[in-house]
Amino acid sequence: MKIGINTVTFLGEKPEKRLELSRQAGFEGVEILAYPEELSKDRRVEMKRVLKRLDLEAMMIATGPPIAMGGGRLCLESPDRDVRERTVQYVRDCVDWANDFESDNIYVVTPTSRSEIQDLGKAVECLRDSLTQVCDYARSSGVKICIEHSPGKLVGEASYLNQTVREFNIENLGSLIDIGHLNMTKEDVMNTVMETDKLYHVHFDNNDGRNDIHTPLDVGTLPRSEIARFVKALKQKKYDGYYSIELLNLQNPIKTLKENIEFLREVYESV
Numbered sequence: 001m002k003i004g005i006n007t008v009t010f011l012g013e014k015p016e017k018r019l020e021l022s023r024q025a026g027f028e029g030v031e032i033l034a035y036p037e038e039l040s041k042d043r044r045v046e047m048k049r050v051l052k053r054l055d056l057e058a059m060m061i062a063t064g065p066p067i068a069m070g071g072g073r074l075c076l077e078s079p080d081r082d083v084r085e086r087t088v089q090y091v092r093d094c095v096d097w098a099n100d101f102e103s104d105n106i107y108v109v110t111p112t113s114r115s116e117i118q119d120l121g122k123a124v125e126c127l128r129d130s131l132t133q134v135c136d137y138a139r140s141s142g143v144k145i146c147i148e149h150s151p152g153k154l155v156g157e158a159s160y161l162n163q164t165v166r167e168f169n170i171e172n173l174g175s176l177i178d179i180g181h182l183n184m185t186k187e188d189v190m191n192t193v194m195e196t197d198k199l200y201h202v203h204f205d206n207n208d209g210r211n212d213i214h215t216p217l218d219v220g221t222l223p224r225s226e227i228a229r230f231v232k233a234l235k236q237k238k239y240d241g242y243y244s245i246e247l248l249n250l251q252n253p254i255k256t257l258k259e260n261i262e263f264l265r266e267v268y269e270s271v
Protein backbone atom coordinates (compact mmCIF):
# COMPACT_ATOMS: atom_id res chain seq x y z
CA MET A 1 0.00 0.00 0.00
CA LYS A 2 1.34 3.38 -1.03
CA ILE A 3 0.07 6.43 0.87
CA GLY A 4 0.11 9.85 -0.73
CA ILE A 5 -1.22 13.33 -0.10
CA ASN A 6 -3.10 15.91 -2.07
CA THR A 7 -0.84 18.90 -1.39
CA VAL A 8 -3.90 21.16 -1.33
CA THR A 9 -3.49 20.68 2.44
CA PHE A 10 -0.52 23.07 2.12
CA LEU A 11 -2.09 25.41 -0.44
CA GLY A 12 -0.87 28.48 1.47
CA GLU A 13 2.78 27.40 1.24
CA LYS A 14 5.18 27.71 -1.70
CA PRO A 15 5.20 24.65 -4.01
CA GLU A 16 8.63 23.43 -2.83
CA LYS A 17 7.61 23.87 0.81
CA ARG A 18 4.49 21.73 0.19
CA LEU A 19 6.80 18.91 -0.84
CA GLU A 20 9.07 19.33 2.21
CA LEU A 21 6.08 19.26 4.56
CA SER A 22 4.57 16.22 2.81
CA ARG A 23 7.78 14.28 3.28
CA GLN A 24 8.04 15.44 6.88
CA ALA A 25 4.57 14.01 7.52
CA GLY A 26 5.70 10.67 6.10
CA PHE A 27 4.14 10.44 2.63
CA GLU A 28 5.68 8.55 -0.30
CA GLY A 29 3.78 10.30 -3.09
CA VAL A 30 2.34 13.76 -3.74
CA GLU A 31 -0.36 15.24 -5.91
CA ILE A 32 1.12 18.34 -7.58
CA LEU A 33 -1.31 21.27 -7.73
CA ALA A 34 -1.65 22.41 -11.33
CA TYR A 35 -1.44 26.18 -10.96
CA PRO A 36 0.16 27.34 -14.24
CA GLU A 37 1.96 30.27 -12.61
CA GLU A 38 3.65 27.83 -10.21
CA LEU A 39 4.77 25.42 -12.91
CA SER A 40 7.03 27.48 -15.12
CA LYS A 41 10.00 25.60 -16.53
CA ASP A 42 12.38 26.97 -13.89
CA ARG A 43 10.04 26.18 -11.03
CA ARG A 44 9.59 22.64 -12.31
CA VAL A 45 13.34 22.09 -12.43
CA GLU A 46 13.56 23.23 -8.82
CA MET A 47 10.56 21.13 -7.72
CA LYS A 48 11.97 18.04 -9.43
CA ARG A 49 15.24 18.59 -7.59
CA VAL A 50 13.35 18.73 -4.28
CA LEU A 51 11.28 15.63 -5.13
CA LYS A 52 14.45 13.70 -5.90
CA ARG A 53 16.22 14.85 -2.75
CA LEU A 54 13.21 13.86 -0.64
CA ASP A 55 12.66 10.57 -2.53
CA LEU A 56 9.05 11.58 -3.21
CA GLU A 57 6.99 10.47 -6.19
CA ALA A 58 4.78 12.94 -8.08
CA MET A 59 1.90 10.51 -8.51
CA MET A 60 -0.77 12.89 -9.75
CA ILE A 61 -1.27 16.26 -11.39
CA ALA A 62 -4.23 17.80 -9.52
CA THR A 63 -6.43 20.24 -11.40
CA GLY A 64 -9.21 19.96 -8.79
CA PRO A 65 -8.45 23.12 -6.79
CA PRO A 66 -7.54 25.31 -9.82
CA ILE A 67 -10.73 24.30 -11.66
CA ALA A 68 -13.12 24.22 -8.68
CA MET A 69 -11.92 27.55 -7.31
CA GLY A 70 -11.24 29.19 -10.66
CA GLY A 71 -14.48 31.17 -10.72
CA GLY A 72 -15.62 29.60 -13.99
CA ARG A 73 -12.46 30.44 -15.93
CA LEU A 74 -11.66 26.76 -16.34
CA CYS A 75 -14.48 24.39 -17.24
CA LEU A 76 -14.48 21.44 -19.62
CA GLU A 77 -18.29 21.37 -19.83
CA SER A 78 -18.82 25.13 -20.28
CA PRO A 79 -21.39 26.22 -22.91
CA ASP A 80 -18.89 28.97 -23.79
CA ARG A 81 -16.55 27.75 -26.53
CA ASP A 82 -13.74 30.10 -25.47
CA VAL A 83 -13.80 28.74 -21.92
CA ARG A 84 -13.79 25.16 -23.20
CA GLU A 85 -10.89 25.77 -25.56
CA ARG A 86 -8.89 27.50 -22.83
CA THR A 87 -9.55 24.58 -20.49
CA VAL A 88 -8.62 21.96 -23.08
CA GLN A 89 -5.34 23.80 -23.61
CA TYR A 90 -4.84 23.96 -19.83
CA VAL A 91 -5.32 20.19 -19.42
CA ARG A 92 -2.97 19.60 -22.36
CA ASP A 93 -0.40 21.66 -20.47
CA CYS A 94 -1.07 19.39 -17.48
CA VAL A 95 -0.18 16.42 -19.68
CA ASP A 96 3.16 18.06 -20.49
CA TRP A 97 3.73 18.74 -16.78
CA ALA A 98 2.80 15.13 -15.95
CA ASN A 99 5.44 13.94 -18.38
CA ASP A 100 7.98 16.33 -16.93
CA PHE A 101 7.28 15.03 -13.40
CA GLU A 102 7.16 11.42 -14.65
CA SER A 103 3.58 11.09 -13.48
CA ASP A 104 1.00 9.20 -15.55
CA ASN A 105 -2.17 10.49 -13.93
CA ILE A 106 -4.20 13.73 -14.01
CA TYR A 107 -7.53 14.36 -12.34
CA VAL A 108 -10.19 16.84 -13.37
CA VAL A 109 -13.52 17.93 -11.90
CA THR A 110 -16.73 19.38 -13.33
CA PRO A 111 -17.23 22.73 -11.53
CA THR A 112 -20.74 23.54 -12.82
CA SER A 113 -23.56 23.17 -10.29
CA ARG A 114 -26.05 20.70 -11.67
CA SER A 115 -29.00 22.87 -10.61
CA GLU A 116 -27.70 25.77 -12.73
CA ILE A 117 -27.33 23.82 -15.94
CA GLN A 118 -30.01 24.76 -18.46
CA ASP A 119 -29.30 22.08 -21.03
CA LEU A 120 -27.94 18.96 -19.35
CA GLY A 121 -27.55 17.06 -22.61
CA LYS A 122 -25.45 19.82 -24.10
CA ALA A 123 -23.24 20.06 -21.01
CA VAL A 124 -22.55 16.34 -21.17
CA GLU A 125 -21.76 16.56 -24.90
CA CYS A 126 -19.38 19.47 -24.26
CA LEU A 127 -17.69 17.49 -21.50
CA ARG A 128 -17.36 14.49 -23.77
CA ASP A 129 -15.90 16.56 -26.59
CA SER A 130 -13.36 18.28 -24.31
CA LEU A 131 -12.31 15.01 -22.68
CA THR A 132 -11.95 13.31 -26.05
CA GLN A 133 -9.50 16.02 -27.07
CA VAL A 134 -7.42 16.01 -23.89
CA CYS A 135 -7.38 12.21 -23.59
CA ASP A 136 -6.25 11.93 -27.18
CA TYR A 137 -3.33 14.21 -26.42
CA ALA A 138 -2.58 12.40 -23.15
CA ARG A 139 -2.69 8.94 -24.68
CA SER A 140 0.18 9.66 -27.04
CA SER A 141 2.46 10.15 -24.04
CA GLY A 142 1.09 7.40 -21.81
CA VAL A 143 -0.89 9.64 -19.46
CA LYS A 144 -4.36 8.79 -18.17
CA ILE A 145 -7.04 11.18 -16.97
CA CYS A 146 -9.66 10.62 -14.30
CA ILE A 147 -12.75 12.57 -13.31
CA GLU A 148 -13.51 13.12 -9.64
CA HIS A 149 -17.18 13.22 -8.60
CA SER A 150 -18.14 16.35 -6.64
CA PRO A 151 -21.50 16.47 -4.82
CA GLY A 152 -23.96 18.92 -6.42
CA LYS A 153 -21.90 19.36 -9.58
CA LEU A 154 -22.48 18.03 -13.11
CA VAL A 155 -20.66 14.82 -12.18
CA GLY A 156 -21.90 14.59 -8.62
CA GLU A 157 -22.59 11.01 -7.67
CA ALA A 158 -20.06 8.23 -8.09
CA SER A 159 -22.65 6.04 -9.83
CA TYR A 160 -23.17 8.79 -12.41
CA LEU A 161 -19.40 9.16 -12.78
CA ASN A 162 -19.04 5.46 -13.51
CA GLN A 163 -21.90 5.59 -15.98
CA THR A 164 -20.36 8.63 -17.70
CA VAL A 165 -16.94 7.02 -18.02
CA ARG A 166 -18.58 3.91 -19.42
CA GLU A 167 -20.64 5.84 -21.96
CA PHE A 168 -17.79 8.08 -23.09
CA ASN A 169 -15.75 4.95 -23.65
CA ILE A 170 -12.39 6.71 -23.96
CA GLU A 171 -9.43 4.37 -23.53
CA ASN A 172 -7.43 6.41 -21.00
CA LEU A 173 -10.36 7.99 -19.11
CA GLY A 174 -11.28 6.64 -15.66
CA SER A 175 -12.61 7.53 -12.21
CA LEU A 176 -11.37 9.09 -9.00
CA ILE A 177 -13.50 8.11 -6.00
CA ASP A 178 -13.44 10.38 -2.94
CA ILE A 179 -14.81 8.60 0.15
CA GLY A 180 -15.76 11.92 1.77
CA HIS A 181 -17.89 12.77 -1.24
CA LEU A 182 -19.62 9.38 -0.94
CA ASN A 183 -20.49 10.35 2.64
CA MET A 184 -22.35 13.38 1.26
CA THR A 185 -24.17 11.63 -1.59
CA LYS A 186 -25.01 8.71 0.75
CA GLU A 187 -23.68 6.13 -1.67
CA ASP A 188 -22.50 2.78 -0.34
CA VAL A 189 -18.71 2.87 -0.11
CA MET A 190 -18.12 -0.81 -0.84
CA ASN A 191 -20.58 -1.16 -3.72
CA THR A 192 -19.21 2.02 -5.29
CA VAL A 193 -15.68 0.64 -5.42
CA MET A 194 -16.82 -2.76 -6.64
CA GLU A 195 -18.97 -1.25 -9.40
CA THR A 196 -16.44 1.30 -10.67
CA ASP A 197 -14.97 -0.09 -13.87
CA LYS A 198 -11.83 2.00 -14.24
CA LEU A 199 -10.67 3.15 -10.83
CA TYR A 200 -7.55 5.28 -11.34
CA HIS A 201 -7.29 7.02 -7.96
CA VAL A 202 -8.88 7.47 -4.51
CA HIS A 203 -9.08 10.30 -1.97
CA PHE A 204 -9.53 9.86 1.79
CA ASP A 205 -11.22 12.51 3.92
CA ASN A 206 -14.19 12.87 6.24
CA ASN A 207 -16.95 15.48 6.80
CA ASP A 208 -20.27 16.16 8.54
CA GLY A 209 -22.28 14.51 5.78
CA ARG A 210 -23.42 17.85 4.32
CA ASN A 211 -20.39 20.05 3.73
CA ASP A 212 -17.26 19.13 1.78
CA ILE A 213 -14.93 20.12 4.61
CA HIS A 214 -12.22 17.45 4.32
CA THR A 215 -11.75 16.74 8.01
CA PRO A 216 -9.33 14.09 9.34
CA LEU A 217 -10.43 10.47 8.95
CA ASP A 218 -11.49 10.13 12.60
CA VAL A 219 -13.45 13.42 12.60
CA GLY A 220 -16.87 13.36 10.92
CA THR A 221 -19.96 11.26 10.33
CA LEU A 222 -18.15 8.61 8.28
CA PRO A 223 -17.30 5.91 10.84
CA ARG A 224 -14.09 3.92 10.87
CA SER A 225 -16.10 0.81 9.95
CA GLU A 226 -17.17 2.42 6.65
CA ILE A 227 -13.61 3.46 5.82
CA ALA A 228 -12.65 -0.16 6.52
CA ARG A 229 -15.36 -1.41 4.10
CA PHE A 230 -14.02 0.99 1.45
CA VAL A 231 -10.44 -0.24 1.94
CA LYS A 232 -11.60 -3.86 1.95
CA ALA A 233 -13.27 -3.28 -1.41
CA LEU A 234 -10.09 -1.66 -2.78
CA LYS A 235 -8.14 -4.73 -1.72
CA GLN A 236 -10.71 -7.10 -3.19
CA LYS A 237 -10.60 -5.16 -6.42
CA LYS A 238 -6.80 -5.35 -6.37
CA TYR A 239 -6.57 -1.57 -6.64
CA ASP A 240 -2.82 -0.88 -6.79
CA GLY A 241 -2.75 2.92 -6.95
CA TYR A 242 -2.05 5.39 -4.19
CA TYR A 243 -4.22 5.83 -1.11
CA SER A 244 -4.27 9.61 -1.11
CA ILE A 245 -5.19 11.65 1.96
CA GLU A 246 -6.86 15.00 1.25
CA LEU A 247 -7.40 17.20 4.31
CA LEU A 248 -8.07 20.92 4.74
CA ASN A 249 -7.83 23.54 7.50
CA LEU A 250 -5.55 21.59 9.84
CA GLN A 251 -4.40 23.33 13.03
CA ASN A 252 -1.39 21.09 13.46
CA PRO A 253 -0.90 19.59 9.99
CA ILE A 254 2.19 17.41 10.45
CA LYS A 255 0.89 15.77 13.62
CA THR A 256 -2.60 15.23 12.17
CA LEU A 257 -1.30 13.88 8.87
CA LYS A 258 0.99 11.43 10.68
CA GLU A 259 -1.99 10.24 12.73
CA ASN A 260 -4.04 9.83 9.55
CA ILE A 261 -1.33 7.79 7.84
CA GLU A 262 -1.24 5.56 10.92
CA PHE A 263 -5.07 5.33 10.93
CA LEU A 264 -5.12 4.27 7.29
CA ARG A 265 -2.32 1.71 7.80
CA GLU A 266 -4.17 0.18 10.74
CA VAL A 267 -7.40 -0.02 8.78
CA TYR A 268 -5.56 -1.56 5.83
CA GLU A 269 -3.99 -4.24 8.07
CA SER A 270 -7.32 -4.96 9.76
CA VAL A 271 -9.34 -5.87 6.68
Ligand SMILES: [Mn+2]
Nearest residue numbers: 148178203246
Ligand atom coordinates in the same frame (compact mmCIF):
# COMPACT_ATOMS: atom_id res chain seq x y z
MN1 LIG B 1 -11.08 14.70 -3.50
